[in-house]
Amino acid sequence: MILTGPAIAAAVQAGEITIEPYEPSRVSPNAYDWRLGATIRVCDGDLDAATPTAFTEQSIPDAGFVLRPGLLYLGITLERTGSETYAQLLNGDRTTGSLGIWVHVSAPLGHQGHAIRWTLEIRAARPVRLYPGMTFGKLVFLTTFGAPASYQQRPAKYATTEGIDISRLYEEIDGGTR
Numbered sequence: 326m327i328l329t330g331p332a333i334a335a336a337v338q339a340g341e342i343t344i345e346p347y348e349p350s351r352v353s354p355n356a357y358d359w360r361l362g363a364t365i366r367v368c369d370g371d372l373d374a375a376t377p378t379a380f381t382e383q384s385i386p387d388a389g390f391v392l393r394p395g396l397l398y399l400g401i402t403l404e405r406t407g408s409e410t411y412a413q414l415l416n417g418d419r420t421t422g423s424l425g426i427w428v429h430v431s432a433p434l435g436h437q438g439h440a441i442r443w444t445l446e447i448r449a450a451r452p453v454r455l456y457p458g459m460t461f462g463k464l465v466f467l468t469t470f471g472a473p474a475s476y477q478q479r480p481a482k483y484a485t486t487e488g489i490d491i492s493r494l495y496e497e498i499d500g501g502t503r
C-alpha cells in the first residue's frame with residue numbers, strides 16, 4: 326500500500342522515514358516532491374557493461390545546464406532518503422515528463438534499509454535546460470509484506486556507495502560470472 330502524504334509526514338516525525346533536507350510543503354497527497362542535486366556526470370561515449378563507464382563531472386550552475394538527446398547523464402537527488410520500515414519508488418512527475426525528461430532509465434526501487442542520495446540516470450527527448458534544486462519528481466513510500474529485510478544485510482552492489490555511482494556490473498563480469 327502506498328503511504329498518504331499525512332502518513333509520510335507522520336513517519337518522518339516518528340523517525341521511520343529519513344528525508345534530508347525535509348520540507349513539509351513538499352509532501353503531496355501520495356508522495357514527496359524531491360529535487361535535483363547540483364552535480365551531474367556526462368556519459369557521452371559508448372557503454373560496455375564489462376567496463377567502468379567513462380564520464381566527466383561538473384556542477385550544475387545557477388544559470389542552468391542543457392541536456393542533449395542521445396547522451397546519458399548521471400545525476401543525484403538533492404535529498405537523502407530511506408527507511409528501514411518502508412520501500413520507496415522514485416519517479417519523475419508530470420512536470421518533468423512534459424519537458425521530455427526521464428529521471429531514471431528503468432530503476433525506481435529503493436530497498437528497505439538503504440538511505441541514500443539516489444543516482445539518477447537522466448535522458449532528454451529534446452534539448453532542455455535544468456537548474457540545481459529544481460523539483461524533479463515524486464518519491465512514494467510503500468508498506469511491505471513478509472519478514473523484514475534490509476538492503477544492508479545482503480551482498481549488495483551499492484550498499485556502501487551514496488550518491489552518483491556508475492554501473493558496477495563490470496565487477497561481476499570481471500569476477501567471472503559472464
Ligand SMILES: O=c1ccn([C@H]2C[C@H](O)[C@@H](COP(=O)(O)OP(=O)(O)OP(=O)(O)O)O2)c(=O)[nH]1
Binds near residue numbers: 429439441481
Ligand atoms: O536509479 C536508481 C535505482 C536505485 N538506486 C538505489 C536504491 C536501491 O536501494 C539501490 C539498489 O537498486 P537496485 O536493486 O535496482 O540495484 P541492482 O543493480 O539490482 O543492485 P543490487 O544487486 O545491489 O540490488 O540503489 C539508485 O540510487 N538509483
